[in-house]
Amino acid sequence: MGTPVVLPSAPSMGKLFAQAALTARGRGGSLPDTHLTRVAVEVDPEQVADYAEVCRFRFGDTLPPTFPHVLTFPLQVALMADRSFPLALPGLVHVRNRVDVVRPVSVSEKLDLEVWADRFAPHRSGATVDLVASVRSRGDEVWRGRSTYLARGAYAPAGPVPDVPDLEIGDVAQAAVWRVPDDAGRRYAKVSGDVNPIHLSGLTAKAFGFKRAIAHGMWVKARALAALGGRLPGSYSMDVSFRKPLFLPSTVTLSTGQRDGGWDLAVRGAKAGTDHVLATVRPL
Amino acid sequence: MTRKAAIVGGNRIPFARSNKKYARASNQDMLTATIDGLVARHGLAGEQVGEVVAGAVLKHARDFNLTREAVLGSQLSPSTPAYDVQQACGTGLEAAVLVANKIALGQIESGIAGGTDTTSDAPLAVNDDLRKVLIAANNAKTLPDRLKLLGRIRPGQLVPDQPRNVEPRTGLSMGEHAAQTAKVWEISRESQDELAVASHHNLAAAYDRGFFDDLVTPFLSLTRDDNLRPDSSLEKLATLKPVFGKGEGATMTAANSTPLTDGASAVLLGSDEWAAEHNLPVWAHLVDAQTAAVDYVHGGEGLLMAPAYAMPVMLARNGLTLQDFDLYEIHEAFASTVLSTMKAWEDPGFCKEKLGLDAPLGPIDRSKLNVNGSSLAAGHPFAATGGRIVASLAKMLHELGPGKRGLISICAAGGQGVVAILES
Amino acid sequence: MSDWYRDFANSGIGSTITKQLGLPRPVRLRRYSPGQPLLDGPALVGSAGEGRLRAEVESVLKEDGVTVLSPVTADGEKGAKVAAVVLDATGVTTPADLAAAHDFLAPAVKRLGTNGRVVVLGEVPGEAPSPALAAARQALDGLVRSLAKELRAGATANLVYVPAGAEASVPGPLRFFLSGRSAYVDGQTVTLSAADVPSGDGGSTPLAGKVAVVTGAARGIGASIAEVLGRDGAHVVAVDVPAAGQALAQVANRIGGTALQLDITAPDAAQRLVEHVVQRHGGVDVVVHNAGITRDKLLVNMDAARWNSVLAVNLQAQLDMTQALLDAEGALKPGARIVAVSSQSGIAGNRGQTNYSASKAGVIGMVRSWAPEFASRGATINAVAPGFIVTEMTAKMPFGTREVGARLNSLQQGGLPVDVAEAIAWLAQPASAGVNGQVLRVCGQNLLGA
Known part of the structure; x- marks a missing residue:
């Protein structure tokens, strides 16, 4: 049976990253069936205000739709940092993220979080694993998240390959130009707790094989969603494919197009037109 | 004869004392939430209204297009046009007048007038000297030149200029100005405290009877104005020390002056036809309005006395006397402002010499004044006050029945004033 | 809905284990x-x-x-x-x-x-x-x-x-x-009873052109009811207490409805509701009495405030509003539908809930008594009694109790707010004209009070 483990508080991210790095070697096997949970989590309005500012959401009674990811992310990391997790956390690349906003969530709601691993599958350049999050309020599921991570060169146990089609978008037109500053990674790290060194500075990014610091994918996603503020269905999913890393600083464009009651979006390099992020927003 | 614009509804968020509940909310956050509440109350999601007009007194440079940005973030159709206005504390009422005039002229069928202000998220200005050095450094061609210029920055210059509630031309705060006027008109401490207590009691009673159920939408867990003290009493207020004015004659305290407040408000206006099409009740029509300004710098008039001058002009144009109204809403920037203004209207000398009238305008029936409370109790987020008053007064007149008249008087910084007539 | 136990029981290995242990194997409901x-x-x-x-x-x-x-x-x-x-x-x-x-x-x-x-x-x-x-x-x-x-x-x-x-x-x-x-x-x-039933089922918007009032609509089951009625084509007047106005406005805007902040226990509440629906909408087709509160205590420890507030919100307000709508000319449109939310507790009773169960049983009495009068107007009045719906009240239960409670029924899982909402939306349809004075349990055939 899936093992529910209830955590009394959010785990410390810095420690987890360190622990994961130290225990990176010699991992393998299958996914743990642990379900990490936290119950009745109260949202800190100050953190929401900071997050909204960095991602350019409006601050009000409604949580920014990507904010629950910030709440569940520490549980993801805790799960992956644990020795029972078959893949080494350092080097995992976030390649896909889907968020289902079942309904808008109020800042004052107490939330139950649940995170588990799913779909450990072979990939053409290694193996992928999904970290799934479910957020409930008073029993109702209000938010779901699915983060797909790629471990290059890793092997997944033989098994069925989940049938997840590549994300494709239709015609989009340029809607905005973003100048993404050098400190974008540090600013998002501060409000999200995602202190992965590849985002923090050129030096720490180099240590992990990147030529410069790269923007958090979830920040790009959040900011793109914020740009649609007021134009979203009440209940929707936003599926994002992270393509080429967005090196800091950069100038990028946001392009949008209305489709199927929702949106297609692309965040691309302003000069070369490199795809950084492709996304779809669809009503649920 | 042009048509009159109808006031069909309103919405505001509860007003919050500075740096409290709304400390992290920007003007745009508050205005958008307020518009969304108005949209929900009137079933306007996805609809386009003729125009949205609003403003803020304390505004960040990034908010140059505040109202349009708020509309884009709201549930209104993104094809709804919008523009910003600013007339200090008169902003909200002036916005309503602008929307009403366009409706009266047939240029639009409906519109939203509003205002928002935050003293918690007020813009900080860079010290002028520092700004000059930074611009020069930015323009410098070589790195050594740049470093040389940056080396000229002194620690004192790093302190930003705080926005202050002072008149640029006199260097006096609004409260100090009001204190001067209170002294001129010999407004007693007791009469000011009485007005303040009445404001709190009236506002609390209005909340209790559900008057604000269709005028206010909670925001950030605040359901009522947090400045409201239902248990306010003359005895308690008498213990407070004066904060404005000096020495023996000082009468103005923190209780009979409005505190710095954050909040936003909006009013929905339309032509009678538009209201009928949308099955919305016509609470009242905006009949007329008048602005005036006084020379408070060199002319010896009080900073907040301009409404006293605007009033006779508007009354004459409409063939009305000051007593021809069923309700009066005089914005309580300070209790003394309300009392000075009323005293001026009763004063034969002032009315003759300053207003050029043969007889004084006369007294106002105090039982008809600010009957559901005003700024002393609710607070006063500068640009949001006009919208609060217009929507509340329109609803009160509607409750009284058809043909009832209401008068609004709002004083504003810069020696200005806006007055208006509503009729149900 | 993430029901981790259900998902697990349906996974490859989970399926084997649950079968061997004889554990229930709830399916994903259609x-x-x-x-x-x-x-x-x-x-x-x-x-x-x-x-x-x-x-x-x-x-x-x-x-x-x-x-x-x-x-x-x-x-x-x-x-x-x-x-x-x-x-x-x-x-x-x-x-x-x-x-x-x-x-x-x-x-x-x-x-x-x-x-x-x-x-x-x-x-x-x-x-x-x-x-x-x-x-x-x-x-x-x-x-x-x-x-x-x-x-x-x-x-x-x-x-x-x-x-x-x-x-x-x-x-x-x-x-x-x-x-x-x-x-x-x-x-x-x-x-069923004999009634004038319009032909056709209305397709995907059986409530098109209808005006529906839903009380307690800011969150939980009420928000779900508002959404389902809106989805089925109704213009929804979402009602809740002024303090819940922010969430209420969001629900209303989400479904293109109208928010009405109203304390339904206020003395003039029924009159205000009538005025609102008559003036703004020319009457109402569907009224869903959903607003409800719990103030649990054993009877011997229950103070008057707990007792009175629950009865006032859950029962008296429903009676007053319905009566006011019946009395006011043009308030209830022809073929109107009233749906009152009762509860399993009103049928089976529940420890610590004498007040709540009394109010919810009272709702059943009300519906049955009023049914003939509604029938004579070509209208209907019915009650829906939710069972173990995974929501506010149940979330307060400890984990174990909740997991067991959720499975004490024939479908071996808790219901969702939308299940209650669907039943209500069905009763609101013109095609439900022949359903009157009924109490429909939405409980997955719960073992309690069956």
Whole structure:
């Protein structure tokens, strides 16, 4: 049976990253069936205000739709940092993220979080694993998240390959130009707790094989969603494919197009037109 | 004869004392939430209204297009046009007048007038000297030149200029100005405290009877104005020390002056036809309005006395006397402002010499004044006050029945004033 | 909905383990979404005795594109799964006739697929002229309730009593019990009455052009009701206390409805509601009394405030608002629908909830008493009694109690707010004109109070 483990508080991210790095070697096997949970989590309005500012959401009674990811992310990391997790956390690349906003969530709601691993599958350049999050309020599921991570060169146990089609978008037109500053990674790290060194500075990014610091994918996603503020269905999913890393600083464009009651979006390099992020927003 | 614009509804968020509940909310956050509440109350999601007009007194440079940005973030159709206005504390009422005039002229069928202000998220200005050095450094061609210029920055210059509630031309705060006027008109401490207590009691009673159920939408867990003290009493207020004015004659305290407040408000206006099409009740029509300004710098008039001058002009144009109204809403920037203004209207000398009238305008029936409370109790987020008053007064007149008249008087910084007539 | 136990039980290894341990294996229920076909497969239709509804049943099914198999042709296709089994048992006149019901159902149910549906139509026992006839008709109730408990994999069984003259009332309820809208309604009995039923089912927007008031709409089940009514085409007036105004505005804007901040226990609340619907909407078609509170304590420890506030919100306000709407000229539109939210606690009682259970039982009394008056106006009034719905109240329970409580029913899982909302939206439809004075439990056939 899936093992529910209830955590009394959010785990410390810095420690987890360190622990994961130290225990990176010699991992393998299958996914743990642990379900990490936290119950009745109260949202800190100050953190929401900071997050909204960095991602350019409006601050009000409604949580920014990507904010629950910030709440569940520490549980993801805790799960992956644990020795029972078959893949080494350092080097995992976030390649896909889907968020289902079942309904808008109020800042004052107490939330139950649940995170588990799913779909450990072979990939053409290694193996992928999904970290799934479910957020409930008073029993109702209000938010779901699915983060797909790629471990290059890793092997997944033989098994069925989940049938997840590549994300494709239709015609989009340029809607905005973003100048993404050098400190974008540090600013998002501060409000999200995602202190992965590849985002923090050129030096720490180099240590992990990147030529410069790269923007958090979830920040790009959040900011793109914020740009649609007021134009979203009440209940929707936003599926994002992270393509080429967005090196800091950069100038990028946001392009949008209305489709199927929702949106297609692309965040691309302003000069070369490199795809950084492709996304779809669809009503649920 | 042009048509009159109808006031069909309103919405505001509860007003919050500075740096409290709304400390992290920007003007745009508050205005958008307020518009969304108005949209929900009137079933306007996805609809386009003729125009949205609003403003803020304390505004960040990034908010140059505040109202349009708020509309884009709201549930209104993104094809709804919008523009910003600013007339200090008169902003909200002036916005309503602008929307009403366009409706009266047939240029639009409906519109939203509003205002928002935050003293918690007020813009900080860079010290002028520092700004000059930074611009020069930015323009410098070589790195050594740049470093040389940056080396000229002194620690004192790093302190930003705080926005202050002072008149640029006199260097006096609004409260100090009001204190001067209170002294001129010999407004007693007791009469000011009485007005303040009445404001709190009236506002609390209005909340209790559900008057604000269709005028206010909670925001950030605040359901009522947090400045409201239902248990306010003359005895308690008498213990407070004066904060404005000096020495023996000082009468103005923190209780009979409005505190710095954050909040936003909006009013929905339309032509009678538009209201009928949308099955919305016509609470009242905006009949007329008048602005005036006084020379408070060199002319010896009080900073907040301009409404006293605007009033006779508007009354004459409409063939009305000051007593021809069923309700009066005089914005309580300070209790003394309300009392000075009323005293001026009763004063034969002032009315003759300053207003050029043969007889004084006369007294106002105090039982008809600010009957559901005003700024002393609710607070006063500068640009949001006009919208609060217009929507509340329109609803009160509607409750009284058809043909009832209401008068609004709002004083504003810069020696200005806006007055208006509503009729149900 | 993430039901980790359900998901686990349906996973490869979980399936093996739960089977070996004999643990329940709840399935993902087939819930309604617009455009969904009535059934995912063919339906088996049969009769016991000389039934009078079979033609009606078959025409409804065919209208919705369902392949109808009769027992004879069905035998020719052994093994093929069916999505529904419908038995016309109106011809049952003696206990001996029940054997025919058994003869048809036994092989038919064997072929029922996942989330299958069994609907039995019978004559009303209370109207039977002889004890033997009444006994035979009443026997169907026991048969269906027990069958519902035997069915697995999300399948449900429900009974519809159709009195003579109420044949035209059948299509709406039949469609409901067959469709995904009734996913969490199991082991229930509904008695129809004769009524003027408009033809057609309204397609995907059966409530188009209707104005619906929903109280307690800011969150939870109320928000879900507002959303489902809005989805079905109604303009929703979402009502809740002023303090919940922010969430209320969001619900209203999400569904293009209207927010009305109103404390329904205020002395002038009913009058304000009437004025609002008359002035702003020219009257109301659907009223859902959903607002409710709990103030739990054992009776001996319960203070007057707890008792009074629960009765005021949950019962008195429903009475006052309904009466005011009846009294005011033009407030209730022709063919109006009132749906009152009751509770399983109002039927079965619940420790610590004497006040709540009293109020919710009172709602049932109210609905039954008012039904004839509503019928005379061509309107209906019904109650919906939710069982273990995973929501506010249940979330306060400890984890273990919740997990067990959620599975003490025939479907082995908790229901969702949307399940309650679907039942209410169905009762609100014009096609439900023949459902009046009924109490429909949305409980997955909970063991409590069954």
